[in-house]
Amino acid sequence: MSDKLVAQASSLPVEPERYELFAAPVYDFTITRRDFFKILGGGLVVLCLLDDALAQGRGGGRGFGGAAPQEISAWLHIGEDGTVTVYTGKVEVGQNARTSLTQVVAEELRAPLSSVRVLMADTDLVPFDAGTFGSRTTPDMVPRLRRAAAAARESLLDLAAEQWKVERGTLLVADGKVHHPPTNRAITFGELTKGQKLMKSIGGDVPLTPAERWKVIGQSIPKVNGQDLVTGKHKFSSDIKRPGMWFGKVLRPPSFGAMLVAVDTQAAEAMGVTVVRDGNFVGVAAPTEHLAAKALSAIRAEWNASPQPSGKELFEYLKKNAVPPPPSPAIEEGLAAADIRLERTYTIAYIAHAPLEPRAAVAEWNEGKLTVWVGTQRPFGVRSDVARAFGIPESQVRVIVPDTGSGYGGKHTVEAATEAARLAQAARRPVKVVWTREEEFTWAYFRPAGVIEVRSGVKKDGTLTAWDFHNYNSGGSAIRPLYDIPHQRSEFHQTRSPLRQGSYRALAATANHFARETHIDELAHAVGMDPLAFRLKNLKDERLRAVLTAAAERFGWGKSKQSEGHGFGIAGGFEKGSYVATCAEVQVTHRQVKVMRLVTAFECGAVINPDHLRNQIEGCLMMGIGGALFEAVRFENGTILNPRFSAYRVPRFVDTPAMEVVLLDRKDLPSVGAGETPIVAVAPAIGNAIFDATGERRRTMPMV
Amino acid sequence: MKTIQLHINGVKRSVDTDPERTLLSVLRDDLDLTGAKYGCGEGQCGACTVLVDGQPVRSCHVRVEAVAGKQITTIEGLTQNGQLHPLQRAFLELDAMQCGYCTPGMILSGVALLANNPHPSETEIVRFMNGNICRCGTYPRIIAAIRRAAQMMKGGAR
Numbered sequence: 001m002s003d004k005l006v007a008q009a010s011s012l013p014v015e016p017e018r019y020e021l022f023a024a025p026v027y028d029f030t031i032t033r034r035d036f037f038k039i040l041g042g043g044l045v046v047l048c049l050l051d052d053a054l055a056q057g058r059g060g061g062r063g064f065g066g067a068a069p070q071e072i073s074a075w076l077h078i079g080e081d082g083t084v085t086v087y088t089g090k091v092e093v094g095q096n097a098r099t100s101l102t103q104v105v106a107e108e109l110r111a112p113l114s115s116v117r118v119l120m121a122d123t124d125l126v127p128f129d130a131g132t133f134g135s136r137t138t139p140d141m142v143p144r145l146r147r148a149a150a151a152a153r154e155s156l157l158d159l160a161a162e163q164w165k166v167e168r169g170t171l172l173v174a175d176g177k178v179h180h181p182p183t184n185r186a187i188t189f190g191e192l193t194k195g196q197k198l199m200k201s202i203g204g205d206v207p208l209t210p211a212e213r214w215k216v217i218g219q220s221i222p223k224v225n226g227q228d229l230v231t232g233k234h235k236f237s238s239d240i241k242r243p244g245m246w247f248g249k250v251l252r253p254p255s256f257g258a259m260l261v262a263v264d265t266q267a268a269e270a271m272g273v274t275v276v277r278d279g280n281f282v283g284v285a286a287p288t289e290h291l292a293a294k295a296l297s298a299i300r301a302e303w304n305a306s307p308q309p310s311g312k313e314l315f316e317y318l319k320k321n322a323v324p325p326p327p328s329p330a331i332e333e334g335l336a337a338a339d340i341r342l343e344r345t346y347t348i349a350y351i352a353h354a355p356l357e358p359r360a361a362v363a364e365w366n367e368g369k370l371t372v373w374v375g376t377q378r379p380f381g382v383r384s385d386v387a388r389a390f391g392i393p394e395s396q397v398r399v400i401v402p403d404t405g406s407g408y409g410g411k412h413t414v415e416a417a418t419e420a421a422r423l424a425q426a427a428r429r430p431v432k433v434v435w436t437r438e439e440e441f442t443w444a445y446f447r448p449a450g451v452i453e454v455r456s457g458v459k460k461d462g463t464l465t466a467w468d469f470h471n472y473n474s475g476g477s478a479i480r481p482l483y484d485i486p487h488q489r490s491e492f493h494q495t496r497s498p499l500r501q502g503s504y505r506a507l508a509a510t511a512n513h514f515a516r517e518t519h520i521d522e523l524a525h526a527v528g529m530d531p532l533a534f535r536l537k538n539l540k541d542e543r544l545r546a547v548l549t550a551a552a553e554r555f556g557w558g559k560s561k562q563s564e565g566h567g568f569g570i571a572g573g574f575e576k577g578s579y580v581a582t583c584a585e586v587q588v589t590h591r592q593v594k595v596m597r598l599v600t601a602f603e604c605g606a607v608i609n610p611d612h613l614r615n616q617i618e619g620c621l622m623m624g625i626g627g628a629l630f631e632a633v634r635f636e637n638g639t640i641l642n643p644r645f646s647a648y649r650v651p652r653f654v655d656t657p658a659m660e661v662v663l664l665d666r667k668d669l670p671s672v673g674a675g676e677t678p679i680v681a682v683a684p685a686i687g688n689a690i691f692d693a694t695g696e697r698r699r700t701m702p703m704v
Numbered sequence: 705m706k707t708i709q710l711h712i713n714g715v716k717r718s719v720d721t722d723p724e725r726t727l728l729s730v731l732r733d734d735l736d737l738t739g740a741k742y743g744c745g746e747g748q749c750g751a752c753t754v755l756v757d758g759q760p761v762r763s764c765h766v767r768v769e770a771v772a773g774k775q776i777t778t779i780e781g782l783t784q785n786g787q788l789h790p791l792q793r794a795f796l797e798l799d800a801m802q803c804g805y806c807t808p809g810m811i812l813s814g815v816a817l818l819a820n821n822p823h824p825s826e827t828e829i830v831r832f833m834n835g836n837i838c839r840c841g842t843y844p845r846i847i848a849a850i851r852r853a854a855q856m857m858k859g860g861a862r
Binding site for chain 2: 094096236612616
């Protein structure tokens with residue numbers, strides 16, 4: 001694999017990440033059996049076909065009959081009251097997709113923002129979607145919805161031309177109406193679609209409004225449902241209440257891998273609650289959460305625990321269980337050509353997503369059909385998980401995802417859904433399960449820990465000659481350098497993970513950038529070059545050069561005066577189609593590190609919503625500080641030692657540095673996602689700044 | 705079970721409950737005031753913050769019995785006559801949120817700060833708000849929103 005990677009180092013396809021690979025669904029698309037208009041009401045419906053379906057010639061035909069429903073990725077409906085509703089399987093977890101999708105539809109339809117509603121992630125109402133991850137909403141869903149809206153606009157023009165018997169070319173669309181300026185007439189979308197049952201399906205060939213004519217895309221539209229959040233009106237999954245609902249709690253093993261041997265539930269049952277024992281699952285449901293917790297604590301269980309790896313042996317464990325890379329003559333050749341050779345090891349701890357809303361679900365059975373309200377990034381994935389657990393068809397499960405209290409890659413699985421459903425089945429009434437913070441810290445999954453070994457060579461003039469980079473366990477995202485290095489190999493090695501691990505914002509791109517950009521800094525110092533100049537000398541990629549230069553310029557790189565105990569660091573990188581560079585200023589006093597200032601330049605193609613993009617970048621910087629400096633899951637023999645906010649420190653107000661964000665808006669390039677990549681350069685920039693301040697190199701995440 | 709009188713958002717509410725239960729659970733589960741959120745259950749994150757006699761209180765570890773007869777304000781009671789509190793407006797204007805789960809607790813803590821200190825410095829804001837976690841990391845925006853609300857209120861806005 002490595003030699004090929006070397007050859008393609010600058011062609012930059014998005015690499016699949018093993019923690020986010022999901023097989024195609026076994027799909028039962030119930031909506032085919034329904035009459036669209038019976039569900040949606042009359043009006044106009046535009047179905048968006050998947051781009052790859054078209055490319056592979058599986059779909060193709062115009063009209064609903066010509067395309068299999070699996071190939072539909074979204075649809076848009078204009079109702080008889082003029083309301084535009086977009087149906088998508090994407091979820092809103094704080095990344096502001098609800099707002100950006102509203103924006104792009106309003107743009108192409110020339111309709112007021114207030115007339116556009118985005119219905120997200122209700123598996124009975126929206127087409128299949130693999131999930132909201134990998135920064136795919138912007139590059140995938142945005143163009144599809146733009147095409148749907150543009151096609152709807154064209155249909156509305158057809159309708160108006162027919163109704164008024166005028167030349168189509170004399171009409172224009174603005175403010176949610178079709179206008180005929182010669183006769184000064186206007187008609188609303190609702191009036192046009194009244195009594196209609198029009199349906200069309202579209203592929204990738206619908207022309208879109210060019211960037212220079214955008215009026216809504218590119219604007220800082222405020223969060224569309226912000227009012228509901230500041231007033232407490234919005235109902236998160238954990239806020240859902242159903243008639244007669246009870247509260248559930250689940251008995252957890254004392255350690256990972258422990259098996260239930262015996263259980264005594266008599267005392268709990270005497271409290272008038274429902275107790276379920278089903279295999280290794282033991283849970284209770286009660287009229288109040290308080291009583292459920294009391295009943296749970298009255299259950300006596302005997303577990304058979306088995307020894308588990310501990311944190312103190314983590315990195316040896318990861319190395320020990322991997323196959324070492326074979327020797328590489330090419331790398332040795334590159335190293336031989338170098339004046340200076342460096343060999344370093346970097347480590348990355350497990351960290352927790354700790355979304356402020358823990359896993360939560362409300363389950364309700366109705367004549368064999370199950371409805372679950374749940375916060376997840378994979379509505380259809382959770383539907384499959386639940387259906388499989390009960391051995392029922394997916395069509396018997398409806399998953400509804402209210403806008404969720406964040407995820408960061410941490411809510412791909414939500415076991416609370418199955419747990420609530422099992423308890424609801426037994427209690428014969430709706431049941432809510434909300435994980436405690438301790439459960440969330442223990443029984444969710446973690447960002448993978450990792451060991452990264454780097455060997456490199458550089459000539460005295462600063463030319464890189466060799467790069468041998470081996471990542472054990474973290475993952476392969478962004479593993480390849482964009483630097484021009486003649487002899488290089490970058491490999492991800494699978495091993496065994498002591499803890500359950502999965503996706504996390506930017507996946508392994510954070511670990512790989514930390515090791516790479518720290519190592520590059522070490523090489524720059526080894527040859528006595530300025531770290532920015534060293535990077536630029538070995539880098540041809542124009543987009544990465546642009547962000548590095550922009551961040552450095554705003555930061556005052558090379559000009560800023562250093563005060564006592566302060567240091568400056570820089571790092572840059574590429575992931576998921578976007579480019580980032582961060583400059584950091586830190587203050588180190590008595591081994592305490594404080595991040596004083598972060599300047600980040602970011603480029604993700606054409607910017608859809610500048611303020612929301614800045615918000616995401618700022619959020620990434622804040623979150624990145626945690627992983628860089630202090631976040632780490634501590635564990636011993638199958639138990640988590642710090643499963644509470646009082647023991648697991650996350651960034652707080654006091655950690656907020658001065659932040660500046662420079663957006664490089666490339667209107668000539670397609671928009672890509674931005675909720676992940678800005679996190680990747682934070683840790684190495686901070687580490688490099690610590691070195692600048694102290695002369696001490698930090699090669700571990702967290703660093704203090 | 706015990707009958708407890710609560711004064712919430714200017715209204716007297718009587719609840720029959722196990723007095724051991726937390727204020728958070730009674731607000732959310734019995735009174736449908738779900739604006740206060742569960743985040744940690746140990747008073748470490750501030751998502752459950754409500755005002756009791758004007759002071760910010762972590763409702764997740766206060767027994768409901770302990771606040772009987774006191775004036776409780778939740779996020780649902782902050783809007784008066786359909787008008788948002790200046791801090792709610794400032795949060796909207798500055799998009800001082802992402803997922804919004806911490807937002808009610810942030811706003812109520814900020815309201816308490818502004819009531820005690822109408823013109824807090826940045827350092828004072830950071831110190832006062834440090835017990836509230838925003839995992840999305842919108843701290844700079846929340847700080848800016850509190851400052852903007854202070855400005856609005858100086859002009860007489862409520």
